[in-house]
Amino acid sequence: MAEPILVAKDLVKHYPIKGGILRTTTGQVKAVDGVSFELLKGETLGIVGESGCGKSTLGRLLMRLEEPTSGTLDFDGIDMYAQKGAAMRKLRRDIQIVFQDPYTSLNPRKTVGDIVGEPFDIHPDVVPKSGRRKAVQDLLDLVGLNPEHINRYPHQFSGGQRQRIGIARGIALNPKVLICDEPVSALDVSVQAQVVNLMEKLQTELGLSYIFIAHDLSVVRHISDRVGVMYLGKMVELGTEDEIYERTTHPYTQALMSAVPVPDPTLRGKREQIVLQGDVPSPANPPAGCRFHTRCWKMQEICKTEVPEFIDRPDGFQGHRSACHFPEVLVATGAEVDSDLPGGTSSGDGATRASEGQGGLGGLLHKVADKVGLGDDADDPNRQSARTFKPRTGDSDSVADARAAADNANRQQGW
Ligand SMILES: Nc1ncnc2c1ncn2[C@@H]1O[C@H](COP(=O)(O)OP(=O)(O)O)[C@@H](O)[C@H]1O
Ligand code: SF4
Ligand SMILES: [Mg+2]
Secondary structure (H helix, E strand, O other): OOOEEEEEEEEEEEEEEEEOOOOEEEEEEEEEEEEEEEEEOOOEEEEEOOOOOOHHHHHHHHHOOOOOOEEEEEEOOEEHHHOOHHHHHHHHHHEEEEOOOOOOOOOOOOOHHHHHHHHHHHOOOOOOHHHHHHHHHHHHHHOOOOHHHHHOOHHHOOHHHHHHHHHHHHHOOOOOEEEEEOOOOOOOHHHHHHHHHHHHHHHHHHOOEEEEEEOOHHHHHHHOOEEEEEEOOEEEEEEEHHHHHHEEOOHHHHHHHHOOOOOOOOOOOOOOOOOOOOOOOOOOOOOOOOOOOOOOOOOOHHHHHOOOOOEEEOOOOOOEEEOOOOOOOEEOOOOOOOOOOOOOOOOHHHHHOOOOOOOHHHHHHHHHHHHHOOOHHHHOOOOOOOOOOOOOOOOHHHHHHHHHHHHHHHHHOOO
């Protein structure tokens, strides 16, 4: 088994809430509230959860872009939060980040060469000034972009290409760990597939370890070796891809899983969806006991007062970590499930009857990529317009209009 490269123990990040004329602290937003896990060398650990559950805050803590309220983080055996000055600067080279939005995370006034080469300005010892242009061009080539486009500006690229630029910048310093915060969430599905495939290729070639943050379970399944599920600042379940997708034990994961679209039409309607009641509570005032108890259909008295431990729970095989007082396996692979298996209450035994073919969008990603034969130029801006990242209406005319308008804009910009 691979060794861990990152070990997070009880990471906590609370943001003070200021109020009144004197701006005194009136409360705390408990964005991350006691998260522990390890990232193994060469693996991809997916982190999923609804918006606002603390994924990005966790990502920033792992890079030490923010100081934790408490907790420890070991990077390759080094206590990261204890490092100062030059030692910390050196560590920063080893952990890099790729952000979600390829439209706002790239400075529109800088050329691609400047953007990708920026890390060399911060760490000038990595590549001598004379070798920078070549180094940047090599990086562009590595991520499937034309090295001759080094003097172009971000607006001259499509969404997928911009994310490639973000990735090139992320790997410029040859890091060991790449934190990817929703790197494909803003992209069209077919372009998502290409970027995910690129990331897998780079992982193999460069020996990277990834933290892959997303709110979409299907995308995470496609790329992850293990997956951690977050709810309101806590990790509620952690396991291998199989453990999470095929024998999840936590009711929250089960609810998320039941909402993943089923690509196989013959299986549609065979799976009951667990519809969660109520909204996610505020992280400024999280429920006592199990944080999920206000929405959980299996809630009992103990759930209101006692925080369930995040420990290995039986899942029919070796068991995996889950923070639930009443863990029960939900099988989700299309296998017939024994109806005697203990199930949910208010949703009937639907929770145990899930049957899903090939992992939702994850399967689709493969299929789309295979079918369309997506090459590196498939996200050429002339085909994948810069506007396709916006939610589509499903109206093919309006999509065509948007493309035509973007093509026009591209032409005006010299494409
Ligand atoms: N700098 C900050 N100051 C105050 N609250 C913050 C800050 N950053 C994030 N939060 C809050 O912390 C919670 C978690 O946010 P975030 O980590 O961005 O979640 P996610 O990435 O899962 O959507 C949210 O309630 C958010 O409003
Ligand atoms: S501990 Fe209780 S409330 Fe929390 S997920 Fe388990 S059954 Fe539901
Ligand atoms: Mg986020």
